[in-house]
Amino acid sequence: MKNLLIALMIGAAVWHFYLKPDAGQSVSSTVFSTTAAQSKPATGFPKVASSSYSCDGRTHCSQMRSCEEATFFLRNCPGTKMDGNNDGVPCEQQHCR
Numbered sequence: 001m002k003n004l005l006i007a008l009m010i011g012a013a014v015w016h017f018y019l020k021p022d023a024g025q026s027v028s029s030t031v032f033s034t035t036a037a038q039s040k041p042a043t044g045f046p047k048v049a050s051s052s053y054s055c056d057g058r059t060h061c062s063q064m065r066s067c068e069e070a071t072f073f074l075r076n077c078p079g080t081k082m083d084g085n086n087d088g089v090p091c092e093q094q095h096c097r
Contacts, residue, residue: 061091070095 053069055077064070064082070090074080082090089096 061094064091064095067091067096 053072053076055073058064058073059077059080059082061070061082064073067090070082074082074088074090080090085092
């Protein structure tokens with residue numbers, strides 16, 4: 001019973017901190033990252049005119065849901081860490097094969 005309780009607590013902590021990365025982010029940092037991204041694209045690519053995505057502080061492939069979303073973040077948001085070989089294609093092992 002003790003081991004089950006410990007496993008549940010660890011699972012809850014992992015879910016809270018890893019799978020919900022925006023939970024600890026403050027409103028002011030979200031606003032700052034969004035306005036900074038709107039003023040200047042990080043990679044120099046042209047911005048997508050109409051998109052359902054917005055820069056919200058996510059920077060890693062594990063936080064993306066699709067290749068399209070990862071590509072938007074790579075082209076429009078500062079500080080992304082999704083293009084290890086700098087070829088312009090993000091998340092090649094997870095989403096953009």
